[in-house]
Amino acid sequence: MSEKEIRPAVRTALEMGPILAFFAGYILLRDRAFTIGGTEYSGFIVMTAVFIPLIALSTVALWRLTGRLSAMQVMTLVLVTVFGGLTIWLNDERFFKMKPTIIYVMFGAILGVGLWRDRSYLSLVLGETLPLDAAGWRKLEFRMMLFFFGLAVANEAIWRSMSTDAWVQFKTFGLPIAMLAFFMAQAGLMRRHSTDPAETEDAAD
Incomplete structure (x- = not known):
């Protein structure tokens, strides 16, 4: 299936949006700690937990709009989910x-x-x-x-x-x-x- 054309601005927003959101959230929360379920998490860990669904949603949106995903986009999503999940689970x-x-x-x-x-x-x-x-x-x-x-x-x-x-x-x-x-x-x-x-x-x- 051939790739559908979308506006460059839309593609850039979907690809860079989660990264910029992570950066903005980290700047706001980097000096704070959050206790969840008796465990203390840094702002970095919290923003990692936010970043995973954001990049998943942006990847799905790109797929729905263009009709296809590159190998890099799929692999990036998988690795973000795996390593982000380990970061949250192990608090590391x-x-x-x-x-x-x-x-x-x-x-x-x-x-x-x-x-x-x-x-x-x-x-x-x-x-x-x-x-x-x-x-x-x-x-x-x-x-x-x-x-x-x-x-x-x-x-x-x-x-x-x-x-x-x-x-x-x-x-x-x-x-x-x-x-x-x-x-x-x-x-x-x-x-x-x-x-x-x-x-x-x-x-x-």
């Missing part, structure tokens, strides 16, 4: 902080396996919206593999050595900015290897 924020590391290692590994098998998994997901030749896909996937592994290392370094405030800011703003900067840096590669006639003419000029 480390599990939620490790979640981005697991996600980026998994996607880096998937791209690495594709490169090793000489198969372009990324083109299966983005091929309709990003027309590239085979060499372009291979170069982009290699760079994305390194990028994902780099993000995993950065996440581990930050949550293990810095404060929770620093990690929340990195998760909310640093990761999206890094993603945007990465794809902007690939503009030249995309022009050079585009199979779109208009892009090919521009690259040749």
Whole structure:
């Protein structure tokens, strides 16, 4: 089934809304503690409990509006639920902080396996919206593999050595900015290897 078109603003709101809500709630509750069922929970744990249903609802809304979900969206929801649930159950924020590391290692590994098998998994997901030749896909996937592994290392370094405030800011703003900067840096590669006639003419000029 082909993906239905929705407004970019709606997609951005659904994808970033839960993250921004987590950030805002954490800022409001970070210095408070809540006793529930005889157990004391920090504001971080409480907002983790709020974040799980928020991202579930946003993912379902994206599915209903577009008719499909990417593998990354499904895997993110599963890992948020699993690691967020462990965070709440064990009352230990480390599990939620490790979640981005697991996600980026998994996607880096998937791209690495594709490169090793000489198969372009990324083109299966983005091929309709990003027309590239085979060499372009291979170069982009290699760079994305390194990028994902780099993000995993950065996440581990930050949550293990810095404060929770620093990690929340990195998760909310640093990761999206890094993603945007990465794809902007690939503009030249995309022009050079585009199979779109208009892009090919521009690259040749």
